[in-house]
Amino acid sequence: MIAAQHLVIAPVIIPFIAGALTLLYDERxxxxxxxxxxxxxxxxxxxxxxLMSRTKGAGLTGQGGEIAFYLLGDWTAPFGITLVLDxxxxxxxxxxxxxxxxxxxxxxxxxxxQGQHFHALFQFLLMGLNGAFLxxxxxxxxxxxxxxxxxxxxxxxxxxxxxxxxNGLHYIAINLAASLLFLIGVxxxxxxxxxxxxxxxxxxxALLPESELPLFRTGAALLGLAFLVKAGIWPLSxxxxxxxxxxxxPAAAMFAMMTKVGIYxxxxxxxxxxxxxxxxxxxxxxEVLVAAGIATVIFGVLGTLASQGLGRMTAxxxxxxxxxxxxxxxxxxxxxxxxxxxxxxxxxVSSTLxxxxxxxxxxxxxxxxxxxxxxLALTADAYGLDQPEDDGAxxxxxxxxxxxxxxxxxxxxxxxxxxxxxxxxxxxxKVAILSGLxxxxxxxxxxxxxxxxxxxxxxxxxxxxxxxxxxQTFWAAEGPPPKVLALEFAPVLMLIAMICxxxxxxxxxxxxxxxxxxxxxxxxxxxxxxxxxxxxxxxxARQEEGTAQ
Amino acid sequence: MELILSAAIGVLxxxxxxxxxxxxxxxxxxxxxxLSYAVNLFIFSMGRLTVGVPPIMPKGGFVDPTRYADPLPQxxxxxxxxxSFATTALFLVVMMAxxxxxGTDHVDGKDKD
Numbered sequence: 001m002i003a004a005q006h007l008v009i010a011p012v013i014i015p016f017i018a019g020a021l022t023l024l025y026d027e028r029x030x031x032x033x034x035x036x037x038x039x040x041x042x043x044x045x046x047x048x049x050x051l052m053s054r055t056k057g058a059g060l061t062g063q064g065g066e067i068a069f070y071l072l073g074d075w076t077a078p079f080g081i082t083l084v085l086d087x088x089x090x091x092x093x094x095x096x097x098x099x100x101x102x103x104x105x106x107x108x109x110x111x112x113x114q115g116q117h118f119h120a121l122f123q124f125l126l127m128g129l130n131g132a133f134l135x136x137x138x139x140x141x142x143x144x145x146x147x148x149x150x151x152x153x154x155x156x157x158x159x160x161x162x163x164x165x166x167n168g169l170h171y172i173a174i175n176l177a178a179s180l181l182f183l184i185g186v187x188x189x190x191x192x193x194x195x196x197x198x199x200x201x202x203x204x205x206a207l208l209p210e211s212e213l214p215l216f217r218t219g220a221a222l223l224g225l226a227f228l229v230k231a232g233i234w235p236l237s238x239x240x241x242x243x244x245x246x247x248x249x250p251a252a253a254m255f256a257m258m259t260k261v262g263i264y265x266x267x268x269x270x271x272x273x274x275x276x277x278x279x280x281x282x283x284x285x286x287e288v289l290v291a292a293g294i295a296t297v298i299f300g301v302l303g304t305l306a307s308q309g310l311g312r313m314t315a316x317x318x319x320x321x322x323x324x325x326x327x328x329x330x331x332x333x334x335x336x337x338x339x340x341x342x343x344x345x346x347x348x349v350s351s352t353l354x355x356x357x358x359x360x361x362x363x364x365x366x367x368x369x370x371x372x373x374x375x376l377a378l379t380a381d382a383y384g385l386d387q388p389e390d391d392g393a394x395x396x397x398x399x400x401x402x403x404x405x406x407x408x409x410x411x412x413x414x415x416x417x418x419x420x421x422x423x424x425x426x427x428x429x430k431v432a433i434l435s436g437l438x439x440x441x442x443x444x445x446x447x448x449x450x451x452x453x454x455x456x457x458x459x460x461x462x463x464x465x466x467x468x469x470x471x472q473t474f475w476a477a478e479g480p481p482p483k484v485l486a487l488e489f490a491p492v493l494m495l496i497a498m499i500c501x502x503x504x505x506x507x508x509x510x511x512x513x514x515x516x517x518x519x520x521x522x523x524x525x526x527x528x529x530x531x532x533x534x535x536x537x538x539x540x541a542r543q544e545e546g547t548a549q
Numbered sequence: 550m551e552l553i554l555s556a557a558i559g560v561l562x563x564x565x566x567x568x569x570x571x572x573x574x575x576x577x578x579x580x581x582x583x584l585s586y587a588v589n590l591f592i593f594s595m596g597r598l599t600v601g602v603p604p605i606m607p608k609g610g611f612v613d614p615t616r617y618a619d620p621l622p623q624x625x626x627x628x629x630x631x632x633s634f635a636t637t638a639l640f641l642v643v644m645m646a647x648x649x650x651x652g653t654d655h656v657d658g659k660d661k662d
Contacts, residue, residue, distance in 0.1 A: 139625055139628070142628075142632075143628065143632070146636065157643065160646075162650045162651060162658065165643060165650055165651075166647060166651070166657065168643055169640075169643055169647050170656070172639070173581070173640070173656070176581050176633075176640060177569065177584070179633070180581075183591075183592060183629055186592075186625075187588075187592040187595040187622065188595065190595055190622065190625075196621075
């Protein structure tokens with residue numbers, strides 16, 4: 001069946017068409033734009049569910065990780081451009097769609113009126129994200145990265161204002177420089193190995209002669225650096241809190257996903273090229289990832305404790321989550337095993353949803369002119385920052401009763417996930433990581449216990465930081481409670497419902513994640529799968545043969 | 550030729566990096582442009598340096614690959630040029646907006662006191 005095959009490319013095509021469609025409408029026809037955008041994201045969710053259920057099959061190579069392909073122009077790998085759908089990619093596609101729908105609904109409450117072409121940029125961002133998750137080719141990865149970055153430059157500036165433009169300037173400059181590093185890395189790898197196909201690359205790494213290894217590793221390190229900038233690793237992350245805080249709420253919620261793209265690529269490439277099968281290069285960069293990841297967690301924790309506003313705090317929480325994941329990737333390269341990596345993937349999904357929800361909560365929570373606004377003004381004075389611009393509350397729509405209760409409960413749920421406290425999913429993720437780590441004899445026990453102490457400390461500091469904000473907003477608030485629209489609450493509640501669902505179905509989710517981790521740790525599944533993917537012509541010929549017999 | 554090309558890449562990236570670290574937005578954008586030239590040359594050189602050979606092979610029969618240039622880096626460099634041109638243009642717009650809003654061309658939006 002033709003349609004079923006082409007579904008793999010749908011996550012790229014759907015937002016592309018939707019984004020182009022919204023450009024046709026005038027800025028005044030926001031309802032139409034919103035409609036197109038919503039239809040596209042819901043379609044994306046449906047497609048991603050279907051794709052995910054496909055990857056859950058029994059497995060091509062008997063290892064539990066079936067892979068689907070899409071050969072563009074019907075050229076077989078490694079010559080053509082390939083889209084590859086494996087468990088990890090399917091999971092990330094689903095996460096993007098799950099985060100995009102609430103962010104879009106939230107923007108309907110007023111944000112999408114604050115500037116031009118919000119929906120088009122949003123759709124192109126989704127296209128870039130989905131493309132980056134699906135591509136099986138390094139240069140295509142660059143192209144999709146540029147698509148998502150170009151859209152994110154627009155989104156960061158959405159709503160305009162001095163603070164956004166200044167932070168946007170830094171953000172764009174950093175990312176342009178990182179893109180150049182990306183190109184240097186890609187071309188060096190091509191110069192050494194002669195291929196850009198990730199699967200082919202993972203086959204070739206083990207066969208590289210000794211004399212070529214330094215050049216290859218330099219290329220890989222430069223490439224990794226470009227993604228680490230995006231993931232916000234410690235010495236390269238000073239742009240992140242300012243930018244994320246300045247971005248409008250729905251954009252910031254999507255940006256919670258953007259650091260995860262960096263992490264996804266680091267995970268994918270390091271497992272493919274420096275996994276167990278890489279021979280002399282196995283485990284390259286693992287120590288750096290672990291050390292820098294731990295430094296990132298510490299930096300994020302200190303930032304959380306030091307910041308006075310919820311926006312900045314959430315941005316630092318993004319860093320904590322990035323640092324944790326990078327450390328785990330480093331540990332996995334050292335031989336951490338699938339239990340730990342599976343737990344990390346679980347943690348990735350739950351922390352992305354929670355930071356996304358928190359970014360959406362910031363605005364309703366600080367609207368009441370309560371403690372936060374005053375403190376923010378004070379800190380802004382102390383640091384000589386400009387007063388954040390008042391973006392004007394949305395004026396129409398249904399306000400909900402019992403605002404403070406619902407706000408408080410949603411905030412508490414996010415807090416529990418980020419601090420890693422039971423009963424919500426953050427706890428499950430952290431426990432899965434740590435139990436995998438501590439029960440693994442391949443790693444030195446000191447490292448495991450050290451990481452355990454760090455995670456517990458990070459959770460504790462998060463708790464202190466967020467609870468402080470919570471007390472100021474919900475208990476020490478003066479005056480009437482803020483007026484919050486149902487349209488602003490619904491997305492937050494959706495995200496929290498997803499977190500709860502993940503928690504309730506923890507066993508199944510974790511099993512999926514562990515299978516994903518297992519297929520990641522066996523790069524041969526991916527590599528053999530891609531390289532033997534038959535073109536449509538070959539497939540047709542084989543089928544004809546079959547019917548002839 | 551190797552010497553000239555590598556010297557060109559080196560000089561371009563050195564001046565690019567120096568300019569990138571300067572405090573004025575105009576210097577930053579020129580720095581980024583120079584760096585992207587350096588990177589484009591670098592990508593190009595990764596297909597090995599050859600003079601006067603075509604990148605497109607004839608169809609069919611035996612082909613001696615040493616008599617042809619590698620077409621892939623040429624295709625890559627084309628994409629890279631287009632993308633870096635577009636993003637630099639976008640950066641220019643943001644730079645102008647920042648200049649208009651803050652009244653200064655300092656990257657932090659204000660001059661040091």
